[in-house]
Each structure stands twice: as C-alpha cells, then as structure tokens.
Amino acid sequence: MTDHLAHARHLLAANPVVDGHNDLPWALREQVRYDLDQLDIATDQRQRTHTDIPRLREGGVGAQFWSVFVRSDFSGDTAVSATLEQIDVVRRLTERYPDDLRLSLTADDVEAARAEGRIASLMGAEGGHSINCSLATLRALYDLGVRYMTLTHNDNIPWADSATDEPRAHGLTRFGEEVVREMNRLGMLVDLSHVSADTMRDALRVTEAPVVFSHSSARAVCDHPRNIPDDVLAALKENGGVAMATFVPKFVLPEAVDWTKAADDNMRAHGLHPLELTEAAKKVQRAFEEAHPRPTATAATVADHLDHMREVAGVDHIGIGGDFDGTAFTPSGLDDVAGYPNLIAELLDRRWSEAELAKLTWQNAVRVLREAEAVARGLRAVRGPSIATIDQLDGAPDA
Numbered sequence: 001m002t003d004h005l006a007h008a009r010h011l012l013a014a015n016p017v018v019d020g021h022n023d024l025p026w027a028l029r030e031q032v033r034y035d036l037d038q039l040d041i042a043t044d045q046r047q048r049t050h051t052d053i054p055r056l057r058e059g060g061v062g063a064q065f066w067s068v069f070v071r072s073d074f075s076g077d078t079a080v081s082a083t084l085e086q087i088d089v090v091r092r093l094t095e096r097y098p099d100d101l102r103l104s105l106t107a108d109d110v111e112a113a114r115a116e117g118r119i120a121s122l123m124g125a126e127g128g129h130s131i132n133c134s135l136a137t138l139r140a141l142y143d144l145g146v147r148y149m150t151l152t153h154n155d156n157i158p159w160a161d162s163a164t165d166e167p168r169a170h171g172l173t174r175f176g177e178e179v180v181r182e183m184n185r186l187g188m189l190v191d192l193s194h195v196s197a198d199t200m201r202d203a204l205r206v207t208e209a210p211v212v213f214s215h216s217s218a219r220a221v222c223d224h225p226r227n228i229p230d231d232v233l234a235a236l237k238e239n240g241g242v243a244m245a246t247f248v249p250k251f252v253l254p255e256a257v258d259w260t261k262a263a264d265d266n267m268r269a270h271g272l273h274p275l276e277l278t279e280a281a282k283k284v285q286r287a288f289e290e291a292h293p294r295p296t297a298t299a300a301t302v303a304d305h306l307d308h309m310r311e312v313a314g315v316d317h318i319g320i321g322g323d324f325d326g327t328a329f330t331p332s333g334l335d336d337v338a339g340y341p342n343l344i345a346e347l348l349d350r351r352w353s354e355a356e357l358a359k360l361t362w363q364n365a366v367r368v369l370r371e372a373e374a375v376a377r378g379l380r381a382v383r384g385p386s387i388a389t390i391d392q393l394d395g396a397p398d399a
Contacts, residue, residue, distance in 0.1 A: 217302075
C-alpha cells in the first residue's frame with residue numbers, strides 16, 4: 001500500500017480530484033457567521049473543519065464544487081436569501097485566496113485553473129427550495145455562478161420528491177420538468193443526489209443534457225434511499241452523466257444506517273438539527289459516539305461502491321463527491337480532504353488502471369460540464385427563457 005500511495009499522489013498531480021460536493025460554506029455560516037478572519041482556511045483548521053487549503057493541496061484536489069446549501073426547513077424567500085449568502089462567501093473565499101482558488105464558471109475555467117496550479121472553485125445549490133418555485137430566481141443563481149442544482153434536499157418540494165420523504169408527486173411535476181428544461185437551456189447541471197428514484201427516472205427522461213449525482217453511492221451495495229439504483233446507474237451510459245460516489249458512512253456502510261438514525265434521534269432529543277455543525281452540536285455527537293461506538297467505514301468501503309458503479313454505469317460515468325463538512329462522521333482514511341490519495345491507492349490495489357483513475361478523478365466531471373455547456377448553446381439558439389409558473393403548470397395549491 002505504501003508504494004500504491006506514492007503512485008496515487010503521482011497520478012493526482014496529473015489528474016487531480018474534481019470533488020462534486022463540499023459543505024465548507026455551511027460550516028462557515030454555522031461556526032463563524034461567515035467571518036473569514038475567525039476561520040482562516042489558509043491555515044490548518046483540522047480541529048474545526050474537514051477542509052482547508054493546505055489539506056486540499058495534500059489531497060490532490062484540483063477542482064471543488066462548493067455546496068451553497070441551505071437546510072430544507074428554510075423556505076420561501078428565507079431560503080433564497082440564505083442561498084445568496086452562501087454564494088457570497090464562496091466568491092469571498094476566491095477573492096481572499098487568489099493564489100490558491102479560482103472562481104470557475106466553465107470547463108475551460110477549470111482546465112485553466114489546473115494549468116495555473118490553482119483549485120477551480122465551482123458552486124452547486126443543494127435543493128430546489130433555493131429557487132422558491134421561480135425560474136427567474138434559477139436564472140439569477142446561474143448568473144451568480146451556480147453550475148448545478150440538486151433538485152431536492154432531504155424534504156419534498158412542491159415540484160419534486162426527495163429520497164428521504166414520503167412520496168407526493170411520485171417524481172417530477174410538470175413544473176419540475178420545466179425546471180429541468182430551463183437548467184438544460186442555461187447550462188446548469190441537473191444534480192440527482194437526494195432525490196427519489198422516481199424523480200431520478202423522470203429527470204433522465206426529460207433532460208437534454210448529461211446529469212450528475214454530486215454525492216451518491218450504489219444502492220445495491222448499501223440499501224439506503226439516498227443511493228442510486230442499478231437501473232438508474234445503467235441509464236447514465238445513454239445519458240452521458242456522472243455518478244460521484246460519496247464518503248458519508250451511513251450511505252456506504254450498511255451497519256452504519258441504523259447507528260446514524262439513533263445518533264440523529266439523539267441530536268433531536270437535545271433540541272438540535274441532525275445536520276448542525278456548531279461546537280455544541282459536535283459535543284453532543286462526540287458524547288453519543290463515546291457511549292455507542294459507531295461502525296467504521298474505510299476507503300475500502302467506498303472502493304466497493306466504485307467497483308460496483310464502474311461495473312454497472314461504466315468507467316466513463318463515475319466520479320467522487322466526498323460531502324466533507326456536510327457530515328459529522330467520515331470513514332477511516334478519508335477523514336478529511338487530505339485523504340483522497342488513500343482511496344486512489346486502494347483502487348490501485350484493486351488493479352484499476354491509470355487511465356481509469358484519470359477518468360474517475362478529473363476527466364469525467366470536466367467532460368460532463370463541457371457537454372452541458374454545448375447543449376445549452378444549442379438550446380439558447382432556439383429557445384428563450386421560460387416564464388412558466390408552478391400555478392400555470394401544476395395548478396394553484398389547495399387552500
């Protein structure tokens with residue numbers, strides 16, 4: 001493994017990781033209310049976050065989709081405003097650390113950042129509640145630099161079902177389909193992590209561009225609704241999209257599913273949201289873990305998912321989306337953003353070729369971004385901005 005680790009670092013120098021999902025902006029909101037002087041990611045922050053620039057460098061990260069996530073219990077204009085604050089902090093990070101981070105809006109920007117030795121910084125909005133059922137708001141997010149939107153987070157929204165809520169629309173509504181079409185026209189990637197299997201299938205039916213799963217693994221390996229069924233993985237071959245395997249233990253290790261449910265229930269019993277990342281919340285999580293030792297995922301656990309995803313979807317349709325700073329718990333060996341070489345070393349041990357690993361880490365994600373841009377150019381030539389409303393397409397909500 002030592003030789004493989006050195007080999008992994010060498011490979012990542014040429015084809016670094018494009019990571020599909022990192023929640024550092026939310027951690028900055030929760031911990032320091034966006035005061036970047038209080039949490040300077042140019043220095044080692046391992047006591048507070050999974051992410052800082054030195055560890056991104058150590059981990060071989062060349063491009064990062066920063067999640068401009070807001071919790072799904074935020075709604076209406078509150079959700080929109082909070083999303084704007086998240087976008088603002090990402091842009092501030094790129095301005096504050098220009099030698100290390102480059103705001104990137106296109107595939108060409110991503111390639112240029114790599115050539116400059118900087119980390120391409122892209123943005124993804126996590127949950128359609130962020131647009132408050134407004135296609136004009138969707139366009140505004142695109143204009144501000146958002147390059148994917150996850151259609152839902154943990155709860156249903158009026159036009160799409162989440163994987164972790166009770167079915168209501170049984171996929172996408174007519175307005176939900178219009179959201180997908182408008183995202184295609186803009187060149188914003190349709191992200192199907194967090195959505196129900198029916199929503200995945202509806203989106204694949206409607207989309208004219210490749211889709212992404214920014215942080216989801218294989219349901220056949222770990223039967224969690226946040227993961228991707230095999231029929232959907234197989235459909236990525238025709239769609240051209242990419243499924244980016246996540247590291248979150250409860251999504252990759254079957255034994256961790258029940259344990260995490262108990263840990264979440266414990267958080268709620270203490271009056272805390274399970275996703276809260278404040279110091280008080282971390283203290284509660286640590287105490288629970290000491291009393292109830294958690295099943296531990298490893299880099300090999302994630303590699304099991306990637307083996308399966310490669311087999312079903314094909315090596316051209318897989319990537320990596322760790323979800324660092326969006327989870328309280330991480331696998332052993334993938335403790336933070338410095339850990340990616342351990343995963344690549346594990347895959348080398350499983351006889352993945354250098355060409356396959358280059359596709360996994362860099363080439364597939366950049367290709368999908370470029371193809372979405374090409375689709376958008378074609379659609380904009382024949383189709384103007386949609387002004388449809390949810391009331392027009394789905395009917396007025398019940399009183």
